[in-house]
Each structure stands twice: as structure tokens, then as C-alpha cells.
Amino acid sequence: MTTARASRGSAVVMTLYLLFLLVPIYWLVNMSLKTNAEITGTFSLWPLNPTLNNYRIILTDPSWYMGYVNSLIYVVLNTALSLAVALPAAYAFSRYRFLGDKHLFFWLLTNRMAPPAVFALPFFQLYSAVGLFDTHIAVALAHCLFNVPLAVWILEGFMSGVPREIDETAYIDGYSFPRFFTRIFMPLIASGIGVAAFFCFMFSWVELLLSRTLTSVNAKPIAATMTRTVSASGLDWGVLAAAGVLTILPGALVIWFVRNYIAKGFALGRV
Amino acid sequence: MDKPVNNRAWFLVLPVLVLVAFSAVIPLMTVVNYSVQDTFGNNQFFWNGLGWFQEVLESDRIRAALGRQLLFSAIILAIEIPLGIFIALNMPKRGFWASLVLVLMALPLLIPWNVVGTIWQVFGRVDIGLLGHTLAMLGIDYNYVNDPWDAWATIIVMDVWHWTSLVALLCYAGLQSIPDAYYQAARIDQASRWGVFRYIELPKMQGVLLIAVLLRFMDSFMIYTEPFVVTGGGPGNATTFLSIDLVKMAIGQFDLGPAAAFSLIYFLVILLISWVFYTVMTVQRDRT
Numbered sequence: 001m002t003t004a005r006a007s008r009g010s011a012v013v014m015t016l017y018l019l020f021l022l023v024p025i026y027w028l029v030n031m032s033l034k035t036n037a038e039i040t041g042t043f044s045l046w047p048l049n050p051t052l053n054n055y056r057i058i059l060t061d062p063s064w065y066m067g068y069v070n071s072l073i074y075v076v077l078n079t080a081l082s083l084a085v086a087l088p089a090a091y092a093f094s095r096y097r098f099l100g101d102k103h104l105f106f107w108l109l110t111n112r113m114a115p116p117a118v119f120a121l122p123f124f125q126l127y128s129a130v131g132l133f134d135t136h137i138a139v140a141l142a143h144c145l146f147n148v149p150l151a152v153w154i155l156e157g158f159m160s161g162v163p164r165e166i167d168e169t170a171y172i173d174g175y176s177f178p179r180f181f182t183r184i185f186m187p188l189i190a191s192g193i194g195v196a197a198f199f200c201f202m203f204s205w206v207e208l209l210l211s212r213t214l215t216s217v218n219a220k221p222i223a224a225t226m227t228r229t230v231s232a233s234g235l236d237w238g239v240l241a242a243a244g245v246l247t248i249l250p251g252a253l254v255i256w257f258v259r260n261y262i263a264k265g266f267a268l269g270r271v
Numbered sequence: 272m273d274k275p276v277n278n279r280a281w282f283l284v285l286p287v288l289v290l291v292a293f294s295a296v297i298p299l300m301t302v303v304n305y306s307v308q309d310t311f312g313n314n315q316f317f318w319n320g321l322g323w324f325q326e327v328l329e330s331d332r333i334r335a336a337l338g339r340q341l342l343f344s345a346i347i348l349a350i351e352i353p354l355g356i357f358i359a360l361n362m363p364k365r366g367f368w369a370s371l372v373l374v375l376m377a378l379p380l381l382i383p384w385n386v387v388g389t390i391w392q393v394f395g396r397v398d399i400g401l402l403g404h405t406l407a408m409l410g411i412d413y414n415y416v417n418d419p420w421d422a423w424a425t426i427i428v429m430d431v432w433h434w435t436s437l438v439a440l441l442c443y444a445g446l447q448s449i450p451d452a453y454y455q456a457a458r459i460d461q462a463s464r465w466g467v468f469r470y471i472e473l474p475k476m477q478g479v480l481l482i483a484v485l486l487r488f489m490d491s492f493m494i495y496t497e498p499f500v501v502t503g504g505g506p507g508n509a510t511t512f513l514s515i516d517l518v519k520m521a522i523g524q525f526d527l528g529p530a531a532a533f534s535l536i537y538f539l540v541i542l543l544i545s546w547v548f549y550t551v552m553t554v555q556r557d558r559t
Contacts, residue, residue, distance in 0.1 A: 010361040017358055018375055021432065024394045025378065027401050031393065039399055085286040092283035097274045104284065106549065111295045113545045115493040117514035118534040121521045122298030145294045148287055206383045208496045209514075213522070223383045237399065244386045251381025255374050 025248070032241035039237045054242035067222035068246065070136065071205065074219065077140035079200040082147040083193065090155035091181070095164065108149040119145065120213045127214055136219045139211045140204075147200045154199060158192025159185075191261045198258045205251060222247055305531035323532035333533060335508065336516045337540075340492060343512060347430055347491040352484060354431070355438025356476070360468070362443050373443075376436040388500025391429040395501075415502065419509035422502045426510055429497060434487060441483045445476035481552040485545060492541055513537055 031039055032054050033047040042048070058064040092098070093105060123142050124133070132138040166188070170180045186193065212224040226243050309319040327333055363369045379387070395415050397403040406413040415425040449471065457467050495514035498504065504511035504519075511519075517537065521530035 010363070013358070013361040014363070014372060017361075018372070021375065021379055021436070023401065024390050024432065027394050028390050031399075043399070043404055045401075081290075085290050088283035089287040092280035095274060096277040096280035098276065098278045098280040101280075104288075106546075108287070108291065109549070110542055110545070111291060113489050113541050114295070114538060115495075115514055115517075115534075115541065117493070117495055117517045117521075118302065118538050119295075119298050120518065121527075121530065122301040123294075124522075125301060126298055141290075141294055144290055148291055152287065202381050206381065208383060208385045209518070223385045226385060226389070237393070240389065241393070244382075244389055247383050247386050248378070248381070252374075252378060255377045255381060259370050259374050 028241050028244050031237060032245045034238055036236065036238050054238040055246075057239050058242055058246065064222075064225060064243065067220060067225035070215070070219045071211075071221040071223070072250070074136040074139040074143070074211070074221070075201055075204045077136060078143045078147060078204045079197050081140060082144055082151045082200045083197060085144075086148055086151035086155055086196065087186070087193075088181075090152045090159055091185070093152065093156045094159035095167065105152075108152055112146045112149040112153075114145065116146075116207070116209045120209055123210060124213050133214065134216045134218050138214045139219060139221070142210045142214055143204045143207060145210075147203055150199055150203065151196045154196045155189070155192055158189045158195070162188050194258055195261050198254060201254055202251065302531045302534050305527045306535055309528055319528060323528045324536070327529055327532045327536060332508070333513075333516065336511055336513050339509075339511070340513045343427075343494070344488055344491045346427055347434075348484065348487060350427070350431055351435045351438050351487055352480070355435050355483065356442050356480075358435065358439040359442035359446055359476075360472070362439070364447075373440070376439065379433050380436055382433075384496035385500050387429065387433050388497045391425060391432075391497075392501045395425050417506055419506055422506060422510050426498050426501060429501065430491065430494070433497070434490070438483045438487065441479040442476050445479040446472060449475050478552075481548065485548045485552065488548065489541060489545060492544075 030045070030047060033050045033052070035049070035051055035053065038044075038048065093101065119142075127133045127138045127142070132141075162185070166184070167180070170184055175184070208221070208223045211221045215221065215224065222243065226240060226247075306323055307319055307321070308316040309322070362372055382390070394400045395403045395413075397407050397414060403413060403415075412418075413421050415421045453471050454467070457471060462470070493514055494512055495518065498510050498512060499515055502510045504515045517530060517533055520526045520533065
């Protein structure tokens with residue numbers, strides 16, 4: 001009886017919390033389906049004359065939709081790059097002790113703690129100097145600053161959960177390290193790799209300060225496109241809302257794929 | 272904890288080292304370089320010693336920004352950590368609803384930060400936003416553009432909206448790892464709900480809670496985009512946090528020297544506090 005009452009209480013709490021989370025998002029969706037006249041003229045809880053016009057503007061104008069393409073290109077580049085270098089490093093940290101390992105690990109983490117605002121200006125100068133300014137690879141490299149340490153941290157957590165006997169057995173069976181790593185070890189920590197990829201995707205996708213500083217035209221991310229439109233025309237609320245809704249979609253899709261690992265993933269494999 | 276010593280493991284770490292050196296050490300050295308030099312333009316620099324550091328440390332504006340930043344992070348931790356634990360305790364344990372709730376809760380975490388700002392900017396407006404409109408209808412004088420209190424309240428509610436799920440998901444993962452036997456033992460002992468929480472759930476969540484505190488502290492201390500979009504640091508300087516002030520200095524006014532000195536002090540403050548958290552965290556883990 002008490003458990004029934006407790007679970008009803010939980011349901012109430014969760015409903016309230018989810019409402020708190022979803023109402024602001026609903027409001028954005030609601031606005032994206034209205035015309036500007038309706039947004040500023042009347043106040044209604046749902047669109048009275050639903051229109052997809054705002055979305056059509058974005059999906060037919062290259063200066064809008066290329067923002068999404070640019071963002072996706074550098075996010076994918078960054079995720080691939082971060083995982084490629086983080087996998088062997090995480091293996092080293094989880095399996096061996098070596099000179100300076102603890103200091104190195106903490107030093108890596110300090111880069112996750114570095115405020116992007118500190119790095120904005122030097123990055124701008126560095127990438128301009130080497131001719132990478134306004135390219136996708138510049139943003140992808142810049143985001144490695146916080147994504148590589150995070151990927152190492154997550155992967156190390158998952159790898160430490162795999163018993164070391166598996167490595168030893170494989171070496172005795174005559175596997176070379178690269179073959180063992182790709183054929184046996186990586187499938188074992190597949191969920192960890194998925195979670196790490198999810199986090200790299202997430203932090204690269206949501207970041208604005210660095211990606212805006214390092215790009216001007218050719219690699220401009222969607223988030224920067226949005227801020228400039230706000231300051232330029234100021235009043236095109238419908239298009240702004242539609243652009244916002246479209247930035248939520250990739251994240252929602254990615255979450256759906258990793259939903260079964262998400263809780264463990266947020267704990268960085270360290271439960 | 273009995274890992275074999277093998278210095279050849281350095282080769283596995285080398286790619287990370289090269290990449291992070293390129294994207295962190297070189298830029299950081301640039302900052303150090305600027306922080307001790309002055310310029311009259313034309314790319315001519317001369318040694319300025321610790322002058323900029325002194326100027327930054329004595330600047331009332333930056334001290335005020337640091338004060339606001341500390342207050343903000345303290346409020347954020349005081350709200351989000353207990354609320355996150357509370358939500359985690361109430362989340363469904365398994366089945367379809369558990370997956371759905373997880374996905375919905377993770378949603379705010381994957382929205383680009385300036386869009387988070389936009390959502391709340393629109394939501395709070397008195398003329399077109401649901402929140403602003405409702406408060407106005409209730410007769411509450413709410414305007415985040417002009418009133419410092421309303422601006423603070425909006426930014427805090429926005430951050431709670433944005434990040435509480437992270438704390439909740441971490442705690443949820445900690446709770447999921449508690450074996451059923453623990454709860455059965457508690458039931459046999461007729462432990463109260465509070466007792467179960469205090470002596471079983473809280474200790475088991477300790478590890479993930481420390482991660483949560485660390486992450487929330489670092490990220491709230493570096494917050495830039497969301498308040499910048501919502502209030503632009505205003506009204507006046509009421510919501511100008513450290514990063515907003517720094518970007519204004521470095522990219523807006525191009526004051527390289529003071530901005531660089533400011534950056535280094537800022538980074539060191541974060542590093543120091545995070546190091547304390549990290550040490551506590553690893554000591555705790557080694558003890559268990």
C-alpha cells in the first residue's frame with residue numbers, strides 16, 4: 001500500500017519535472033509554426049493558423065541550411081578525431097602504470113576545465129597563422145581541447161571494467177596488439193565507444209564561442225548564423241524559432257540511439 | 272590497483288599528447304606571452320613584468336565580476352545537486368517509461384547553448400513569451416531586461432532547466448548499481464525511508480555525486496553563451512560573469528595584456544578549485 005502511494009508520488013514529481021523541461025521547448029515549437037504577425041499580434045497557446053513557411057525559408061536558403069551542414073561536418077570530424085587518439089591513450093591509462101601517468105591524466109583533465117573564453121583569442125591567432133581560419137578542420141581541432149580529455153576519461157572508465165585476463169589470454173594465443181585491440185577489445189567496449197562518441201558529438205554540437213570565433217563564411221555553424229540574424233533583423237521570431245527547433249532534432253536523434261547506455265554513460269562508466 | 276609498470280605505454284599516449292599540445296599548450300603560451308608585455312601597436316611589444324596582473328587584481332570591475340561568478344556557482348550547486356538527487360530517486364526504474372523519461376530528460380543537454388538562451392529569452396518576454404505573459408497576467412512586475420533581480424532569477428531558472436538533468440542522470444546511474452539485496456536487508460531491519468536514503472543510497476551515489484559537483488562547478492564557472500544571449504550581461508553589469516567580461520576585453524576591446532593576465536588568473540582559480548575536488552574524489556575512491 002505504501003509502495004503504491006510512493007509510486008504515485010513519484011509519478012507526480014516526474015510529471016511536474018518533465019512539464020518544466022518541455023514547456024519552454026513547446027513554446028519554441030509553437031512559435032515556429034506561426035507567422036510573425038500572429039506571434040506579435042495575438043497571444044495563443046497553440047498556432048491558430050499553423051504554417052510551415054518558417055521552415056521552408058530555412059530549408060531553401062543556402063545561407064541558412066549550409067549552417068547545419070557546416071556544423072555537422074566539424075562535429076563528425078571532431079568525434080572521429082577525438083576517438084581515434086583517445087582509444088589507445090585510454091587503454092594505456094587503464095592497463096599500465098608509467099612514468100608520470102597520474103600527472104598526465106590530471107593535466108589532460110585540466111584542459112576540460114579550461115574556460116573557452118581564455119582560448120578564443122589565441123586560437124584565432126594560431127589558426128589564422130597556419131592558414132586554417134574559417135575551415136571545418138580548425139573548429140574540429142579546437143573542440144579537441146575539451147573533447148579528447150573527456151573521451152579519454154570515459155573510455156578509461158569503461159576499459160577498466162573489462163578484466164585484464166582477457167588481454168593476457170589473447171596475447172598468449174598469439175594475437176598482436178593491433179589485432180587484439182581492433183578484433184577483440186573494441187567490440188567488448190562497444191557501448192563505451194558509443195557513449196564517448198555521444199559526448200563528443202554533444203559538446204561539439206552545443207559549443208558556440210570557439211566555433212563562432214574561428215569561422216566567418218565557409219564553415220560558419222548554424223548557431224552563429226542564428227545570432228547574426230537576431231542582431232540584423234531583430235524581429236523575425238518565426239524563422240528564429242524554426243532554426244532553433246531544427247538544432248534540437250540531431251540531438252534528439254542521437255539520444256534515441258544511445259538511450260540504453262545513457263545513464264551509465266553520464267556516469268562516465270564509473271559506477 | 273596492481274597494474275604492471277610499462278613505460279612503452281607512452282607510445283599509446285603520444286597521439287593525445289601531440290594533439291592536446293597543439294590545441295592547448297601553444298595557445299596557452301601565447302596568453303602567457305601577452306600577459307607580461309605591453310604594446311603601442313605595430314606589433315612592437317616590450318616587457319611589462321607583472322603590471323597587468325596587478326591591474327587586473329586591483330580592478331573593481333573584475334572583482335565584482337568574480338563575486339557575481341562565485342555567488343552564481345554557489346546558488347547553482349545549492350539548487351541543482353539536491354534537486355537532481357530528488358528527481359533521480361523518483362525516476363521509474365525500468366521498462367518503457369524509464370527509457371522515455373531518460374530521453375526527454377536528456378533533451379535540454381543537447382540543445383546548442385545559444386538556442387537555450389534564445390528559448391528562455393523568448394519564453395520570458397512579457398509580450399510574446401508564455402512565462403512573461405503569465406506572470407504579467409498574475410500581476411507580478413516581471414521584466415528581465417530592466418530589473419537585475421528578474422534577470423538573475425531568469426538565468427538561474429534557465430540553468431536549472433538546462434543542467435539539473437545531468438545531475439539526475441548521474442545519480443540515477445549510481446542508484447541503478449545498488450543490488451536488490453541491500454534493499455531487502457533494509458526491509459528486514461525495518462529501516463525508514465530516510466534511513467535507506469542516508470545509509471544505502473547516499474553512500475552508493477558518492478562517486479557519481481562528486482563527478483556531478485565537479486562538472487557543474489566547472490561549467491557554471493565558465494558560463495558564457497546563455498546569459499550573453501538572454502541579458503547580454505545587463506541590466507548594467509548585473510549579470511556580467513567572468514567569461515562575458517573576458518570576451519568583452521579580449522575580442523571587443525582587444526586589450527591583449529590585461530585580458531591575458533585575466534585569463535591566466537581565471538584559469539588558475541578554476542584549476543585550484545577543481546584540483547581540490549579531484550583530490551577528494553580520488554582519495555574517496557581509493558578508500559572504498
